[in-house]
Amino acid sequence: MKFSSVLSAAGTLAVASAASSNSCSFSKTTITAATAVSQLNSCPTLDGDIQISGDQIGAIDFSSVKEIAGDVKLFNSSSVTEINLNQLKKISGSLSIDAYTQLHAIDFTSLTEAQKLSLVSLPSLALLNLNSGISKAGTIEVSDTALSSLRGLTNFNTVGVLNVNNNKNISSIDLAGLDTVSENLILSFNSDHCEIKLDDLAWASNLTIQDVSELSASNLTSVNGSLQLAYNNFNSVDLSSLKQVGGSVLIFANDELTDVDLGSLKEIGGELRLMNNTDLEDLGNTFKKLEEVKGAVNIRGAIANFTLPSLDKVDGDFSFSSTSDEFDCSDLKKQRSKGDIEGHNFNCSAPTKSKSSSSSGSKSSTKGGSSSTDSSSSGSSSSDSKKSNGASTLYTSMMVVSCGVAAALAIII
Numbered sequence: 219m220k221f222s223s224v225l226s227a228a229g230t231l232a233v234a235s236a237a238s239s240n241s242c243s244f245s246k247t248t249i250t251a252a253t254a255v256s257q258l259n260s261c262p263t264l265d266g267d268i269q270i271s272g273d274q275i276g277a278i279d280f281s282s283v284k285e286i287a288g289d290v291k292l293f294n295s296s297s298v299t300e301i302n303l304n305q306l307k308k309i310s311g312s313l314s315i316d317a318y319t320q321l322h323a324i325d326f327t328s329l330t331e332a333q334k335l336s337l338v339s340l341p342s343l344a345l346l347n348l349n350s351g352i353s354k355a356g357t358i359e360v361s362d363t364a365l366s367s368l369r370g371l372t373n374f375n376t377v378g379v380l381n382v383n384n385n386k387n388i389s390s391i392d393l394a395g396l397d398t399v400s401e402n403l404i405l406s407f408n409s410d411h412c413e414i415k416l417d418d419l420a421w422a423s424n425l426t427i428q429d430v431s432e433l434s435a436s437n438l439t440s441v442n443g444s445l446q447l448a449y450n451n452f453n454s455v456d457l458s459s460l461k462q463v464g465g466s467v468l469i470f471a472n473d474e475l476t477d478v479d480l481g482s483l484k485e486i487g488g489e490l491r492l493m494n495n496t497d498l499e500d501l502g503n504t505f506k507k508l509e510e511v512k513g514a515v516n517i518r519g520a521i522a523n524f525t526l527p528s529l530d531k532v533d534g535d536f537s538f539s540s541t542s543d544e545f546d547c548s549d550l551k552k553q554r555s556k557g558d559i560e561g562h563n564f565n566c567s568a569p570t571k572s573k574s575s576s577s578s579g580s581k582s583s584t585k586g587g588s589s590s591t592d593s594s595s596s597g598s599s600s601s602d603s604k605k606s607n608g609a610s611t612l613y614t615s616m617m618v619v620s621c622g623v624a625a626a627l628a629i630i631i
């Protein structure tokens with residue numbers, strides 16, 4: 219086969235290499251016409267930089283494409299309803315499908331390997347056909363789709379990035395078999411009742427779990443980067459195998475959380491921050507092995523009980539503020555004076571326990587009594603905002619070359 223093609227209207231040259239008869243390589247090419255799309259289907263391997271966009275395309279039939287070696291971006295169309303990639307075995311480059319608002323089905327029957335796959339802003343996408351599924355993957359992102367399951371997308375033991383967010387019909391994510399995540403695992407804002415199982419996970423670099431109703435990760439021993447648990451509605455979380463977190467531990471806005479087990483955690487490389495967990499009162503046993511926090515400690519809430527019996531060293535500022543009159547700052551103050559808490563600022567505050575109230579009804583206590591302060595507390599900037607893991611960078615960084623109607627691509631065989 220011999221190819222040569224010119225994108226006339228925009229003056230962009232789409233070089234097609236004859237190369238091996240198997241591969242078509244394109245320099246940056248934007249395709250908007252249906253005929254040009256169907257011509258691409260004569261390429262078993264798509265290489266180079268290809269964008270397909272616009273409302274003149276109906277279904278995309280790429281049933282002859284076996285490999286995507288280049289960067290293929292399908293974006294911004296409200297007319298494409300189906301994509302057939304049923305012979306595609308391998309994405310060694312990247313495939314991203316973004317803002318195809320009417321797309322409801324993708325046939326990935328043969329797909330087993332994906333270096334980079336993103337399915338983003340596809341509010342009609344409910345059907346994904348995979349047969350044996352993806353067993354080798356670099357980065358997988360599934361965001362804002364109508365999928366109700368990840369079946370076939372996650373048949374791997376290890377992955378670089380898995381980011382599944384804002385898929386409101388996904389109410390269960392079972393990643394049995396997933397052992398390690400070398401960069402980021404983000405499972406956020408799917409169905410409010412989403413249950414997550416990470417039973418084989420031993421370590422992840424960054425782990426972010428948000429808006430989840432159940433989490434199991436009892437084999438997790440290490441989070442090399444940061445651990446974030448936020449906006450969840452589970453009552454308890456068992457991370458009792460977790461020994462170390464290389465970055466920060468951030469636990470906030472979990473409204474129903476009463477019980478956190480971090481009973482093996484020895485070391486936190488960044489900061490420890492807990493706030494806005496309205497029902498979390500007992501942290502008496504949560505941090506029983508914690509020896510060292512390299513960053514700051516910033517904890518607030520209606521906390522009756524908080525002890526750090528194994529603590530050796532907090533390098534950063536320390537700020538603890540409880541609204542519960544059950545809490546007594548004296549142990550923390552002792553640890554401060556012993557030198558276990560080294561940061562510049564130390565602040566522990568809790569209301570004084572009311573002496574007048576007897577056994578029952580101790581809520582009527584006076585406020586702000588024994589607030590104890592050694593120096594001004596440092597402001598910790600919290601830039602966490604709900605939905606921040608959504609796929610918001612829709613069109614940025616994308617160069618659209620708008621083509622004339624029938625223009626585009628001439629493939630000469």
Ligand SMILES: *[C@@H]1O[C@H](CO)[C@@H](O)[C@H](O)[C@H]1NC(C)=O
Pocket residue numbers: 272273294295613618
């Ligand atoms: C998306 O496509 C529509 C219709 O083809 C077009 O008007 C709009 O400019 C495109 N938007 C972007 C960001 O490319």
Ligand SMILES: *[C@@H]1O[C@H](CO)[C@@H](O)[C@H](O)[C@H]1NC(C)=O
Pocket residue numbers: 344364365366386387
């Ligand atoms: C997604 O969920 C909505 C309501 O939560 C439901 O009406 C719709 O049928 C679901 N879609 C699929 C594909 O399951």
Ligand SMILES: *[C@@H]1O[C@H](CO)[C@@H](O)[C@H](O)[C@H]1NC(C)=O
Pocket residue numbers: 400401402423424443444
């Ligand atoms: C973990 O997340 C932080 C903050 O988003 C990022 O800077 C860091 O590169 C991530 N680590 C890895 C291994 O991806």
Ligand SMILES: *[C@@H]1O[C@H](CO)[C@@H](O)[C@H](O)[C@H]1NC(C)=O
Pocket residue numbers: 417418419436437
């Ligand atoms: C996970 O934990 C269970 C029991 O806690 C154990 O039987 C199993 O071997 C562990 N799996 C891995 C991969 O460590």
Ligand SMILES: *[C@@H]1O[C@H](CO)[C@@H](O)[C@H](O)[C@H]1NC(C)=O
Pocket residue numbers: 400421422423440441442
């Ligand atoms: C993360 O920590 C585990 C356990 O300490 C270690 O085996 C693994 O190599 C670390 N991963 C990275 C990417 O540093």
Ligand SMILES: *[C@@H]1O[C@H](CO)[C@@H](O)[C@H](O)[C@H]1NC(C)=O
Pocket residue numbers: 470471493494600602
């Ligand atoms: C905690 O709650 C306060 C008051 O509702 C809010 O202003 C703040 O942004 C919340 N912070 C976090 C980290 O959720």
Ligand SMILES: *[C@@H]1O[C@H](CO)[C@@H](O)[C@H](O)[C@H]1NC(C)=O
Pocket residue numbers: 500502503522523544
């Ligand atoms: C504090 O925690 C300990 C150990 O978990 C528990 O026995 C005790 O009842 C708790 N006290 C309060 C006031 O919650």
Ligand SMILES: *[C@@H]1O[C@H](CO)[C@@H](O)[C@H](O)[C@H]1NC(C)=O
Pocket residue numbers: 539565566567589591592593594595596
């Ligand atoms: C210590 O914390 C309390 C409660 O948050 C606050 O009112 C007080 O201003 C803090 N003290 C200093 C010196 O920052």
